[in-house]
Amino acid sequence: MFPYVLLCLLSFSVFASPREQADKLLGLIQNEDNISLRMDQVSNTFLDLPYGDGGPLGEGETGRFDQDPLYRFDTFDCTTFVETVVSLALSKNVDEFEDNMNRIRYEKGEIDYLTRNHFPSLQWIPNNIENGMLKEINDQILSLPEQRLAEAVIDLPNWLKHIKIEEIQVPLATLEEKQNLLQELHDLSVNYSPVVARLNYLPISTLLVKPEVLKLIPHGTVVNFVRPNWDLTATVGTHMNVSHQGIIFQRRNGTYLRHASVSGIKKVMEVSFIDYLKKFENHPTLKGIHLMQVVD
Numbered sequence: 001m002f003p004y005v006l007l008c009l010l011s012f013s014v015f016a017s018p019r020e021q022a023d024k025l026l027g028l029i030q031n032e033d034n035i036s037l038r039m040d041q042v043s044n045t046f047l048d049l050p051y052g053d054g055g056p057l058g059e060g061e062t063g064r065f066d067q068d069p070l071y072r073f074d075t076f077d078c079t080t081f082v083e084t085v086v087s088l089a090l091s092k093n094v095d096e097f098e099d100n101m102n103r104i105r106y107e108k109g110e111i112d113y114l115t116r117n118h119f120p121s122l123q124w125i126p127n128n129i130e131n132g133m134l135k136e137i138n139d140q141i142l143s144l145p146e147q148r149l150a151e152a153v154i155d156l157p158n159w160l161k162h163i164k165i166e167e168i169q170v171p172l173a174t175l176e177e178k179q180n181l182l183q184e185l186h187d188l189s190v191n192y193s194p195v196v197a198r199l200n201y202l203p204i205s206t207l208l209v210k211p212e213v214l215k216l217i218p219h220g221t222v223v224n225f226v227r228p229n230w231d232l233t234a235t236v237g238t239h240m241n242v243s244h245q246g247i248i249f250q251r252r253n254g255t256y257l258r259h260a261s262v263s264g265i266k267k268v269m270e271v272s273f274i275d276y277l278k279k280f281e282n283h284p285t286l287k288g289i290h291l292m293q294v295v296d
Contacts, residue, residue, distance in 0.1 A: 022094045150228035
């Protein structure tokens with residue numbers, strides 16, 4: 001995107017409503033029908049925007065536990081970046097975009113803190129396969145015998161018990177009201193049980209030995225970074241399988257990862273994918289990637 005156009009868009013966003021901002025972004029890709037190119041074009045406008053600590057999105061002003069907006073375009077974490085780009089690329093108008101955001105972020109599109117897809121390997125990935133928005137494409141890159149299986153017990157009750165008061169995003173609530181809401185979430189833990197989540201992945205060790213296969217990844221592929229049985233019990237009360245998400249784009253000079261980066265300069269950026277993977281060679285927990293393609 002030409003710098004002048006991007007500057008105009010950002011200036012407009014300061015004064016425009018979220019729906020007006022969404023309409024402006026959709027206008028930038030209205031003449032492109034290819035989904036992956038739409039993803040590339042619209043995500044380009046988000047480059048250098050800041051990483052949103054603490055989760056920049058919630059259930060909107062009527063949310064019970066988290067009243068952060070249902071969507072925004074000024075800051076992202078890794079997941080909301082992917083969700084926003086995919087939803088914009090799949091939409092022709094603002095109503096479609098809002099519906100797609102709800103579908104990709106919530107089980108069956110039902111807006112509620114407890115139906116939000118908090119855990120990628122347990123919720124985000126299978127729910128978005130079930131609703132037809134995404135499909136797994138690991139087999140296009142490596143054969144099944146070359147893949148590995150990540151497995152973790154997602155301890156939903158213990159996760160709920162570990163939620164902290166800082167995560168209650170209700171601006172007009174008093175401290176006592178926030179404490180009551182937090183206790184309500186903790187009490188709801190009795191309604192849940194630990195669940196085993198499994199996810200096939202492509203080992204980084206294999207990809208680094210066979211870097212030519214990275215060219216097989218389709219332009220506009222959603223990538224999930226896999227840490228099998230990642231132990232976060234001390235901080236969030238459970239193990240997990242996925243720690244990060246982004247989008248892969250193919251360029252003339254190689255394969256690139258565009259993502260909201262939480263490390264270093266915390267912002268939306270694009271980096272060489274092979275160089276990014278090399279940082280995790282022999283890493284103690286990050287072992288591979290899982291790939292998904294948007295379904296048009």
